[in-house]
Amino acid sequence: MGNQVTRSWAGVLSPMVGLLLILLASFYVLSNATENAARFSNMYGWMLLINLAVLLILVGMIGLNLFKLVSQYRSGVAGSRLTARLVLVFVLLSVIPVSIVYYFSLQFLQRGVDSWFDVRIEKSLEDALQLSQVSLDLQQRELVKQISGVARSMADVSDSNAGLALSDLLERTGAVELSLLGKNNRIIAFSSADPGKIIPHRSNEDVLMQVRQGGHYVGLEPVKDTGIHVRLVFPIPPGSGANTELRILQALFPIDQRINSLADSVQQYYTVYKKLNYLRGQLKNSFLLTLSMVLLLSLFSAVWVAFFSAQRLMAPVRDLAEGTQAVADGNYDKQLPVVGNNELGFLVRSFNDMTRRIGQARSEAQESQHQIESQRAYLEAILGNLSSGVMTLDHELFIRTANPVAGKILGLDFSQYIGKPVDDIVHAYGPLRRFVDILKPLSERTEQWQEELILFSQAGRKVLMCRGTTLVNEAGESGDHVIVFDDITELVQAQRDAAWGEVARRLAHEIKNPLTPIQLSAERLQFKLQNKVDEEDSRMLSRSTETIVNQVEAMKEMVNAFTDYARAPAMDLQPVNLNKLIGEISDMYKMPELKLDHQLDSRAPMIQADAARLRQLLHNLFKNALEAMNDDPQKKIEIMTRCMDESGCRFVEINIRDYGHGFPEQTMGHYFEPYITTKSKGTGLGLAIVKKIVEEHGGMVTAENLPDEGAVITIRLPVITAMKDNPESSKVSDIKENS
């Protein structure tokens, strides 16, 4: 991390240092441009070009940064507004002082440069130049006088002698060069103080033209490497003899060495001053240009640094904003780059610590949740594989959970009722009313409870063993309720069957076997003693043995009945038309003193039942009703069937009502238990067999005394098959006979 920061800073500082060096170089050139022009003459243009290039680069970078900032500002990127403010402040802080310095620098430059050029200095330089010229002019005049005589003396010198004459004149006059030109400026003769020189310094065509037209020429001429000379050009008119053409004498005289040196100095400084004066505008412009370049470089560098600093300063803040947003979106793995050892770095480190801890906490929470889910799944698997139904209710009796077996036992899809009040299942499924009724008091009790419950639903009669308790939380407050219930229908039935089977087996074994010897002994007593006793004793013997035989018969019947009850052969389920079966049985009990009132529901469907057992059931009920009205001269039995559809449960109900004395109060609640009877001749198994047959068909039987007279036995048999309405029911439905 530290290396990254160092590299980042190095990457940023390098161009900044480069810019600073360029700025310093610009300042150096600026301060030295006028003092040592030769040294910087080549560098000046390059420096301007480099500065211009750097300026363009800076403008591009600033433009790019500005464009990015504006885009981010418009998009509402985190930190962009603060960055914009910082940039504005930085720019203002740099622009205002730099502008002030620039303004006063310009003023200083203008006045400073102008102050270099004083009119008096210029005038004195011009005067010095003129003085030099006047001084030289005097020399020229003297030379003109001297050479004009010489030129006249050359008129009679022939071309062939001209060379000697010129050499002679060179020595006499002190000239450095003399030459004689003929027609077409042809050199006739030439003499020079420098023996190595073979070609004269020629006058230009204009001068020669002027001389040929009759005048003469005198003038100063700077000669390369030897200083200022006086050039004299005189015409030599044709003389006597062969000299018939105009010739020209050309002379070059040096001037006094000291005067030459002084004049050259004056010329040099005058030229420099004149040149500088001419370049004053350019000098100002150059200063202005350089200063402007430096200013713009400084300004743009400052603006760029402002952008850079603001962005660098805001980067951690932006990172923090984005990190916070990421954390808000649930990304707890977000780690921000640490930006150093300042306060922002501390903030970033704190943020990283926070996200790390949140991440760890989330991992732990996920782990815990995973464990909880595993345990929950494990618990659900256990509950799902339990044979018991388990459900939980909250303290307001809203269903929280229920295992699949609970739904299976109650015939209910619990998934629709999770989170709903337990009452809702009654609204949707009426037969569960009793089940819900035992749950309602749970809100007031906390101790463990257990209750046996009989439900009658479409699936038939069910005996449930319900146990429950209230969970107590850590604070000791009662909370949810757990209810565990088992379908013990088959268990109860099996226990009962086993108990009565044992009774029947013992009866058969212990009682039935001695009955035959008793009966035979009684008959033998009567046979042996009948003729040996007197008539009165014989009648008593006869009555006693008859009584013994009858009672033994009765006991045999009772034992047979128990055997039949306990035997319980396999059910032979067939579609049975209940109304028709009732009609058949009713026909067997037709008698004058009995009135049978049928109210049979024509819509009653066929049911799956063992017809023989139902026949036995009906016989038992008829017998029971008749026995209840044994003392009445006029008997009446009402038989009613109806098809009921209660809370989605479809069943057939049979009501058999008599108008007898009703069930005795002491047998209340035990009507259907074996051996419960108040009749002198009854075995006590009639209603027990009825109940057994009903339960074998998955039905339910109840008995009650009616308030006015008699009792009614109600049997409900479930319509187990999906059989349609009885096709013959129309015939039976019309049966409504009074007999």
Next chain:
Amino acid sequence: MPLPIHKVTALALASILFFLFLAGHSCPLSAARGELKVYSASAHLNGNMYYLDAQLGYDLSQAALDALDSGVPITFELEADIVTPRKWLWDKVLLENVHRYQVVYHALTQQYIVTNINSGIQNTYSRRNTALLSMGRVNNLPLMEKKLLNGVEDAQLKIRVSLDIKELPALMRPWAYINAEWLLASEWFTWEIK
């Protein structure tokens, strides 16, 4: 509503270009801007050497004349190339000749000194026009040896004269590069060497 950034940039660039255009065309009269011309040029063979004869016109701009009279040396460059033209490519250069002349005003003697920098020969003129005219007359300037053109049938002489800004004082150069008064150069003049 502020202008978009790209519009501001385009406006700034247009302003800079316009400023440069004005700076380069600050003098409205074309005559005052000066002109360099090659009126004629030819090469003649004398012995084994080709010599250049040319007539050049040095019509200096006012800025250049002012600079010259203020003692600023003005340097001219005479380029004389021998080339053979090619159909699809640029001309093949056989020889490049560059002759440089400098004219400067000598205030004390009130003479204009013209110096052939290549040869070192200098001439003085009391009038500026005479100096420029004499500089425009090029006679018998050695060009090349005859053997250079052996086997070459379509050689051409290309000549051009221009003001050498690089030789101006450093302070003048930046402005001279963007000022038409200082950007003086003739067109290329071509002459077929028979």
